[in-house]
Amino acid sequence: MDESAIDELIRTRHPGRALERPFYCDPDLFEREMERVISRQWLLVDHASRIPNEGDFFLFEIAGESIVVVRGKAGEIHAFFNVCRHRGSRVCRERQGNTKRFVCPYHAWTYGLDGALRSAPLMPEEFVPTEVRLSPCHVRVLDGLIFLNLAERDPTDFDAQVEPLLPFLRVHGLGRAKVAHRELYPTEANWKLIVENYLECYHCAPAHPQFSSVHSKAKILAMGAGLGSGPEHAMAAFQQELAAWQEKARSLGHPTGLFNDQPGSPYWRSADRAPIGRGFLSESQDGEPVAPLMGEFKDYDGGQTAISFNPVSHLLMSNDTATLFRFTPTGPTTAEMEVIWLVDEHAREGADYDVKRVSWMWDVTTRQDQGITENNQAGVMSRRYRPGPYSQLEGAVESSVLWYLGLMSRPGDDRD
């Protein structure tokens, strides 16, 4: 599919309806997505507690790219593309580990933890090693959350982007958290089907019985997938329940609020605090807490904090746990979801928390979503697939699609 055909598809998209088939399978369109959408985001990839010590590293892999994320000498975190500047070999073959330096297994070009070339034997005289370093990947750490940005030149302003989300984030103290569990869900579906699935709770009643047994029905209708996912009348119906909970939360000194980006914003962000509902204190099977309080929380307030940094980077947090979601394209019709569960850094497994209880909700729910999106992918491949109209609970899908199409329409300018 050539560039003008992609442009035409974008231009003729019917508002309020799902996207046409090529968006979910065309390899050329996927390449444009990688360049204009995915490579321009601050991608939430992991938690800093994975690499606590100098020289600790892991690989982040996305659509054929491999990026080394490593703790440097001063405790800072570096990231660079896993591609030797000589003939392109991967310099790091382990998925995670600890090292003093990265020695390319091919010709032994040696790079420091900051990606700078330390030595390259037998090079011609005109070669200046000090000018050479592994191609850097922008990296920022916020409260222990590691964000990467694959843009080749100037990435968007990280601080400006996260600023409105900080009041929701800070209280959870994720900088003093640790990973309790992680699970990878490889999925035979285009990444946008995963995003669209995450951004609506229209499917919660039919497809997620466990989720629906925990969460307030009024909330599911009003903002089950965040502010803007449900219609105004549902928000009105939920108002009383929300207000009562907000009062209780404020009385404990806990933050409340609702935030999302409006049309025209360069970002697609969302953040809110709302009651889980039904008197549940945590997003657990029985409503009871599953771990010690995190961060600044004084008591269990029965609330859940949802933060979306962008459509592929999310947090869902109770007072005692935080769940990190990353949705990563691996090809035009494949992606992976990873869910990482965090608890307070001092919590002791077995004594203070049980992994099964902590991970129950989002393990069972993400497995369901894996099946749902793969079934969706199979269907949209049909020559008879025609995008249908969104329901009243798919407002956030529509807003994210508009944001996506906006990015897809703007030529990239960060390739040197």
Next chain:
Amino acid sequence: MDESAIDELIRTRHPGRALERPFYCDPDLFEREMERVISRQWLLVDHASRIPNEGDFFLFEIAGESIVVVRGKAGEIHAFFNVCRHRGSRVCRERQGNTKRFVCPYHAWTYGLDGALRSAPLMPEEFVPTEVRLSPCHVRVLDGLIFLNLAERDPTDFDAQVEPLLPFLRVHGLGRAKVAHRELYPTEANWKLIVENYLECYHCAPAHPQFSSVHSKAKILAMGAGLGSGPEHAMAAFQQELAAWQEKARSLGHPTGLFNDQPGSPYWRSADRAPIGRGFLSESQDGEPVAPLMGEFKDYDGGQTAISFNPVSHLLMSNDTATLFRFTPTGPTTAEMEVIWLVDEHAREGADYDVKRVSWMWDVTTRQDQGITENNQAGVMSRRYRPGPYSQLEGAVESSVLWYLGLMSRPGDDRD
């Protein structure tokens, strides 16, 4: 391969020779085939006894499409594309079963057995559910044979197409038959190599010893793959054997005859009745009957009825069994053959028939054809493959190729 290159390939095809390499592997050419050839046929897909009761259904799958075939409330059979009108999910995930309705597993849009939308919760006011139904697939049932036509608009006239075949079909009473056995043969070859293989018996002597041990040698040369497959002199040599058998058949009140389409016909059909030969009463290993008489037959007449509805939909029938062949493309270089064996609906397995005896001939022969066509596919992928001349026994291959090229030359007009 762009459209003009495909047109040039069609235009420059050398008469009397096999097709050029791209016909057997090019993905763009395959897409045109799906649109202009396969989607315009009445495809024989199964026997109605597979879904005897209201709500019984099965999926027919072809080149990424999934079509639900279901028995409705009044006993009628419906077919529709397995693609939800909301966001494209497959609405039916079981390959066969029974249901009262189809509830999309994603958002619970619910469709009746006729494909009409029954309910879709929380849709905007302007949404009119009664205007929505699963995209229909044309379906016709003839003597228990289920035919689907994937054309989006007006399909060709089914009644006109089958009319000359009825005298050959009716006597077999397939409307009062049941499935004795079915077998799927996935094949690593382009679907046309399967068709070309079926439409000539030039390979029978070298490649099918069992078939050749059963059938009259004179018939194999004259019309081993149906009327028009062999040369005139072979038909002349077979004339006496054929006439003697016809006389016997007529004396029992059984039909006889030879039919096929002439050049210029929009169809490629064939039907004939001829003796199996060697005194065999059925197409069995020992020549003895393998099941009770079917339909209107008064006695075993030693004849075989061959009907081709089109190059991918065939029947081969003795007095006691009927064998249904469907050849289904699954991709540019893959296809599947399914063979379904039918016997009289009252025949009792074990007592009246033995599955091994019923299926012997076409199970062993189809396995051989699977190997042959895969080997053929491997060869035509060579850069040195040059289409060679057809023999005197490949007349039906040539006529089917001409019909195919005619369809490939005519732009589709049934896409909305």
Next chain:
Amino acid sequence: MDESAIDELIRTRHPGRALERPFYCDPDLFEREMERVISRQWLLVDHASRIPNEGDFFLFEIAGESIVVVRGKAGEIHAFFNVCRHRGSRVCRERQGNTKRFVCPYHAWTYGLDGALRSAPLMPEEFVPTEVRLSPCHVRVLDGLIFLNLAERDPTDFDAQVEPLLPFLRVHGLGRAKVAHRELYPTEANWKLIVENYLECYHCAPAHPQFSSVHSKAKILAMGAGLGSGPEHAMAAFQQELAAWQEKARSLGHPTGLFNDQPGSPYWRSADRAPIGRGFLSESQDGEPVAPLMGEFKDYDGGQTAISFNPVSHLLMSNDTATLFRFTPTGPTTAEMEVIWLVDEHAREGADYDVKRVSWMWDVTTRQDQGITENNQAGVMSRRYRPGPYSQLEGAVESSVLWYLGLMSRPGDDRD
């Protein structure tokens, strides 16, 4: 990638640097390579002792092509494409064996050992069987080495091409050798990464400890991958060691010398004799001989003969063994390496040689190269891969790349 984009890539290649990403993965570029580079080489494929008797045959397979190599009635060797001239079926389904003729398994067209059609039943009158033969593949045998050339019309002059290599080859008596062992190394990498790896010894120190424990360090730097692979100052440093060894070799009546093609030559060939080093008599783990002397050698002189017929066809030979390397593309991102170890035809396994000792060096080294090139392939697929500068030990890589780009720039003229 269209033809003009490929031309642009070739035109803008930066001298002294690795190739851009599309050279290692683009399917259109790969097709051009097959036509303009690979199909124009005299490919070293095997040793004649594999097919000693009339009717012995094996298949050589390369990028979807299958070529039958067979010993004929007069002891001569024939080669032809494994594609029936009728409808393109493979005529030979066994990978190796013995036969009196090739009977196509589809319609029994029968070909002699020379590829000429012997019989084709039931063909039209105008068909002239004597004009038909399997599409021939050029074949030459030199000292037991079988070379194929896939060019459709006039291949390059074999005799002229091998002439300067004969002084290096003849003394090894490969015409009186036999296969001691063979090993196939399927590799997930473009074939040029394998070639580039073979043509430099810059990676020997970091990646091949066994090789580096055997070979002279000065030689590795000077000409570890053949004449021209290292810089002049390293050649100067190696001069004394080389001259001393040459004197010894000449005193035994053994040949010495250094040869390679200069820029502008239509060929890329190389041949040299040099000391293994460290007093080793053979390229073995302990430096001791591993088999009886081959050919005309009078004694173990501690030398190694390296011959490259072209970048994908190589020999490395001690006095007692010869190692044949063929690098064969199988697709844009896959290839296979085969290594064949030869010993004198009279040597007895167990008594005169041990397979493990004979194959030690190049089995362990080729396995390492398999890993290295697959890791290199993974890296060059990155959007951030940028071709880096070659070291002083990669002179032969640069010269082979220039030769390759020259061939890629010249349109083919041998397609009928």
